[in-house]
Amino acid sequence: MTTSNLPVLLFVIPFVASLFAAGGGWLVRGAEKWVTLAALALTAALSLLALPQVLASGSLHTHLGGWAPPIGIEVLLDPLSAFMAVVVSVVAFIVVAGAGPQIAEELHGRETVWYATVLLLTSGLMGLVITNDLFNLFVQIEVVSLSAYALVAAGGRGAPRAGLNYLIIGSMGASMYLIGAGFLFAATGSLNITDVAARLGEADPRLALSAGLLIVAGLGIKMALFPLHVWMPRAYAVSPTVSASLMAPLVTKVSAYALLRVIFWVFGAGTLVVEELLLHVIAWAGALAALFGGVLAFLQKDIRRLLAYSSVGQMGIVALGIGIANTSGLTGAVLHIASDALMKAVLFLAAGIALLRFGVRNVDELHLLRGRAPWTAAAMTVALLSLVGVPPLSGFFGKWYVLSAALIEGRWALAAALVIGSLATIGYSFRIIEKLYFTPVEADAAGPREGQVPVVAACVVMAALLVVVGLSNDWIVRVLVLPGLPGMAAFGMVP
Amino acid sequence: MFFLGYLVDRGPYLLFVLLVVIGVFLMMSQRNMLKAVVGLYLFQTAVILQFITISFRRDGSVPIVEGGLELHNPLPHAMMLTAIVVGVATLGVAIALLRRIQAESGTIEERAMGPDEAAADAVGTAR
Numbered sequence: 047m048t049t050s051n052l053p054v055l056l057f058v059i060p061f062v063a064s065l066f067a068a069g070g071g072w073l074v075r076g077a078e079k080w081v082t083l084a085a086l087a088l089t090a091a092l093s094l095l096a097l098p099q100v101l102a103s104g105s106l107h108t109h110l111g112g113w114a115p116p117i118g119i120e121v122l123l124d125p126l127s128a129f130m131a132v133v134v135s136v137v138a139f140i141v142v143a144g145a146g147p148q149i150a151e152e153l154h155g156r157e158t159v160w161y162a163t164v165l166l167l168t169s170g171l172m173g174l175v176i177t178n179d180l181f182n183l184f185v186q187i188e189v190v191s192l193s194a195y196a197l198v199a200a201g202g203r204g205a206p207r208a209g210l211n212y213l214i215i216g217s218m219g220a221s222m223y224l225i226g227a228g229f230l231f232a233a234t235g236s237l238n239i240t241d242v243a244a245r246l247g248e249a250d251p252r253l254a255l256s257a258g259l260l261i262v263a264g265l266g267i268k269m270a271l272f273p274l275h276v277w278m279p280r281a282y283a284v285s286p287t288v289s290a291s292l293m294a295p296l297v298t299k300v301s302a303y304a305l306l307r308v309i310f311w312v313f314g315a316g317t318l319v320v321e322e323l324l325l326h327v328i329a330w331a332g333a334l335a336a337l338f339g340g341v342l343a344f345l346q347k348d349i350r351r352l353l354a355y356s357s358v359g360q361m362g363i364v365a366l367g368i369g370i371a372n373t374s375g376l377t378g379a380v381l382h383i384a385s386d387a388l389m390k391a392v393l394f395l396a397a398g399i400a401l402l403r404f405g406v407r408n409v410d411e412l413h414l415l416r417g418r419a420p421w422t423a424a425a426m427t428v429a430l431l432s433l434v435g436v437p438p439l440s441g442f443f444g445k446w447y448v449l450s451a452a453l454i455e456g457r458w459a460l461a462a463a464l465v466i467g468s469l470a471t472i473g474y475s476f477r478i479i480e481k482l483y484f485t486p487v488e489a490d491a492a493g494p495r496e497g498q499v500p501v502v503a504a505c506v507v508m509a510a511l512l513v514v515v516g517l518s519n520d521w522i523v524r525v526l527v528l529p530g531l532p533g534m535a536a537f538g539m540v541p
Numbered sequence: 542m543f544f545l546g547y548l549v550d551r552g553p554y555l556l557f558v559l560l561v562v563i564g565v566f567l568m569m570s571q572r573n574m575l576k577a578v579v580g581l582y583l584f585q586t587a588v589i590l591q592f593i594t595i596s597f598r599r600d601g602s603v604p605i606v607e608g609g610l611e612l613h614n615p616l617p618h619a620m621m622l623t624a625i626v627v628g629v630a631t632l633g634v635a636i637a638l639l640r641r642i643q644a645e646s647g648t649i650e651e652r653a654m655g656p657d658e659a660a661a662d663a664v665g666t667a668r
Contacts, residue, residue, distance in 0.1 A: 181620050188627045192634055199638050206641040210578075213638065214568055217581050217631050224588050224624065225561075231617070232595045 050106040052096050053123040056131055057173040057186075059092070060085050064165035071158030078161040083143055085165060089172065090135040093128065100128040101529060107178075115178075116241040122178035126380070126530030130175045130303050133384045137295050137508075138168045141391050144504020145288045148398050152286045153200060160200060164292060167193035171300045180227040180237045180312070183304060184220065187268060191216045194297055197289035204284040212277040219267030219274070226260030229253055230312070239311050246312065254313070258324045261308055268301035269361050271328075272335030279346075279354040287398030290350060294357055295391040299383045302364045306379060309368060310532040329369025333463035335362025340470030344477070347408045349397045352474060353390065356433065359467050360386040366460060367448040375451030376531045377523055382444025385432065385515065389441060392429040392508045396422050399497035399505075412481035419496045423482045425505035430475040432512045435468060440515035443523075553594040560587035572651045574642065578635045585628040592617040592624070 063085030071078030100106060105124040109115065123131070142164060153160050170189030177183050195216065199209030227237070233249035234242045246254055263274070270278040278298070282290040309328070313321050339359025346352035360382065367379030399422050400406040404414045415423055432441035445468065452461040496502060515522060548555070560583055567580025596617040604615035643649055 181623075185623060185627065188631070192630055195634055195638070199641065203645065206638045206645060210574060210635060210638045210642065213631065213635055214577055214581055218565070218568065218584060221584050221588050225591060228588065228592050228595060228617075231592075237616075237620075 048104060048106050049108065051108060052092065052099075053106050053121045053176050054108045054110070055092055056089055056096070056123075056135070056176060057169045059089050060165045060169035060172065064162045064169065067165055068158060068162040071161065078158045079146065079149075082161040082165055083139070086135065086139040086142055086168065089168065090132075090139045093131040093135045093172075096123055097128045097132050097526070100125055101525065116236045116238040119182050120178040120238055120240075121176050123176055124530065125526070126303075126307075127176050129380070129526050129530055130300070130383070131172060133387055134171050134175060134296055134300060135168070137387050137391055138164075138171075138292065140504050140508060141292050141295070141395065144500045144507075145291055145395065145398070146500050147498035148291075148395075148402055148501055149288045151402055152288055156200065160197070160286075160288075163193045163196050163200075167197065167292070167296075171296055174300050174304055178239045180230060180239060180242065180308075182237075183308075184224050184227060187220050187223065187301075187304070190297060190300070191220060191268070194293055197293060198281045198285040200289060201285045205286075208277075208280040208284045212281045215267060215274075215277045219264045221264070222260050222267070223264030226257040226264060229257035229260065233257065239307070243312050243314065255323065258309075258313055259327070262305065262324055262327060265301055265305040265308065266331065269298045269305060269365075270358055271331050271365055272338055272358055272362055273331075275335070275339075275358045275361075278358065279351045282354040282394075283348055283351045287350070287394065287401055291391060291394040291398055294353065294394050295387040298357060298361055299364075299387050302361060302368070302379070302383055305365075306368050306376070310371075310376075314532050325369050325371050327369075328365050329371075329457075329460060332362045332365030332367075332369050333460045335359060336366060336467035337362070337463045337470075338467075340467035340474070344470045344474040346474075347410065349400065349407065349409055349412070349478075350394070352409060352478075353393050353397060356393075356471070356474065357386070357390055359471065360389075360433070362467065363445060363448050363464065366464060367444075367451060370448070370451045370455055370457065370460065372451050372454060373528075373531060374447050374454060377527050378444050378447025378449075378451060380527050380530065381440070381447060381519075381523065385440040385444050385512065388508050388512050388515070389429045389432050392425050392505050392512070393433075395501055395505050395508075396426040396429075399501055403494050403497045409477055409481060412478060413485035413487050416482060416485065416487050418494065419502075421502045421506055422497055425502070425509040427479055427482065428509040428512055430479060432516070434472050434475045438513065438516045440512050440519065443516065443519045447523075553590065553597075557587050557591045557594065560584070560590065574639060574649045574651060578632070578639065581635070582628065582632055585624070585631070589621045589624055589628075592621050 063081055067078040067081040070081050100123055105122060108121040110119045110121065149157055149160060167190060170186050170193060173186035174183065174190060177186055195209050195213045198212055199206045230242055231237055233253045234245040236242050236245060267274045282294055309324060313324060336359050339355055339362050343352050343355035343359060346355060364379045364382050367375040400415060406412055406414055432439035435442040435445045449461055449464055564580045564584030564587060568577050571577045596614040598611050598613050601611045601613040604612045639649055
């Protein structure tokens, strides 16, 4: 065990930078953008630096204020959180760097506050990833959520209402999580995740079970786990497209990570009865999400609502992986969190180009992009194919691991839900691809062309990353994902 | 007699449950958005009550270590200070949003605002 200050920097840098972005943007016009980009680049660089260090020489611990756990708050960078930190910081950097022109266009005159809020959001997400304390986790959830409400409500007509709706549902989720954490505190007298896990075995199983159900429900709301997803399509359909481009890839994914962390690091070492019931709940919610998310997405007209429902389906696959809880399922869940972050970033940025450049809001009008925005269309197609699960792309592998996990355990109903949901995914993806490439359009030279260079570049880079991650999948799973998974054998849930 | 003893023992927990139920009911049932926000705030207050109840020890004293005494646990109080701040921040954002809704549509009554475009049902929009 190594003590280091590096993990803390990962969330302190964006946090402090958000003050500088707000102040700097007020003093010098345009300064906020560069402060934000510098802070996000630094965060991404540090997390990329930390990952090999953690893999080589073990987890990095920080005891805030020098108080050793279980009394003090502990920040922990183990292989899993280091991997997630890389995903979050890199995706946030690419999206914010690329979306510059869209931000200027959509939030004209309000960029300073937007950038400062984005830094707060990133800070909360990083904090959520690396904390090892149940109450600190709640605080970071609320930092993320409050920034997210503001980012949604920054949109045009209807956005404040969707933002308030999100706020009420989201705060209810956070409060439920907090009640659960309170039960765990009452049962074990500690809040440090490692310490709670060690003491949970002696606690009253009924108390632990209530805590577990409340925490699953609370985090389920945050990760838009079916049927707790209602806030998400509303929010992403009316928020500024740039907010959705940043939030859709990150907020729900990091919440799913938090669920994984609590289930396996807190309850994993506790009583098996509690654990099994919680896993059943998560697996079945995930199966329903994978099924209905896909079907509901297929029925949407609005591109961003379609993408939001698609996220519901993909989060279902992640939850399914967590709920099945064998090595293959967890590998799939972690891998799919990373893939879906990239896919949703590409798709929401592309939806932003369609809306801002071509005035296209619905899937039916996407043919306007045909031949005019070849790069956007290509990036979108790659992301959609990855969503469908076409082999060399990274989306395939996450799904494959989860599906084989279900088959290994012989849980046919879950596997069937996943497959049917995937068929619906093929349906809505090809609805879009058909509009982009195969709908006849009259050839006219006039009209808007390709989106702004940085936005398209960000889409293309992330689409390329999908291919790279897919091709190097074996290495990523072996070197990055597997070391981070909880020691499954210890909980008696092998293979 | 039994009932009174039960109330004394479990009173704070019953109050916690009652507050949660009232809060959730307000959030779910009210068409007036301000009342829904009030429900949310009640819910959050209930959680604070729950934590403070956990910290209580029978015959306990204030948590200043003087040796030998049973102490109330000070940690939940420290945590709840943070939770109160979080609750106030949430309330602030909610009220700011309510003001914008009021400016946008002239009312915060959900019924008076008519169908919410963004909330249009999934299947409904597809047709």
